[in-house]
Amino acid sequence: MSFSPADYGPVFSELLEVDRLRDLSEGSPQDAYHERLATLTVEQAFGHTQVVDNDQARCCLSAIWLLYDFLDDSHTISQAIHTAEGSFWHGIMHRREGDFSNAKYWFRKVGEHSVFEQIADDWDPFDFVDQCQAALRSGGATVDRCRELQQREWEQLFAYCYREATTQ
Numbered sequence: 001m002s003f004s005p006a007d008y009g010p011v012f013s014e015l016l017e018v019d020r021l022r023d024l025s026e027g028s029p030q031d032a033y034h035e036r037l038a039t040l041t042v043e044q045a046f047g048h049t050q051v052v053d054n055d056q057a058r059c060c061l062s063a064i065w066l067l068y069d070f071l072d073d074s075h076t077i078s079q080a081i082h083t084a085e086g087s088f089w090h091g092i093m094h095r096r097e098g099d100f101s102n103a104k105y106w107f108r109k110v111g112e113h114s115v116f117e118q119i120a121d122d123w124d125p126f127d128f129v130d131q132c133q134a135a136l137r138s139g140g141a142t143v144d145r146c147r148e149l150q151q152r153e154w155e156q157l158f159a160y161c162y163r164e165a166t167t168q
Helices: 005-016 031-038 054-067 071-077 084-097 100-110 125-136 142-168
Strands: none
Touching: 005 054, 005 142, 054 071, 054 084, 054 142, 071 084, 084 100, 084 125, 084 142, 100 125, 125 142
């Protein structure tokens, strides 16, 4: 399943037209976007369509903060969303900050999720946490492979949250 920024309305499409291949670690917050993201609301981001699930819409905002490497801002949003998807974003954020045991805690709260099968065959978020941790220690091609999987994970979860936010 390919990911096309144009599928997510004018506000998100502009924000998604960036390199979505993020670091496995915290990355470097893109300060030029902080003010723009800080003023972004669900109403603005979804102004082109009707939101039917506010939690899922807020998950999309958490995802955008994460995409631009503002882990603390993403964390604040995802931690307040008490759904499997909120926990999923929360787990990704903790994995990227290097708090691997906490990431696994949040992935346990996710349980089985339909997005797993869209990420990869036999997707296991716990194994992926371990793979990322090992890749960060060893470097090399393993890092590249994990970054590509992480991008697919981000895109598939974002697409899922967007659909759930806007579909009755």
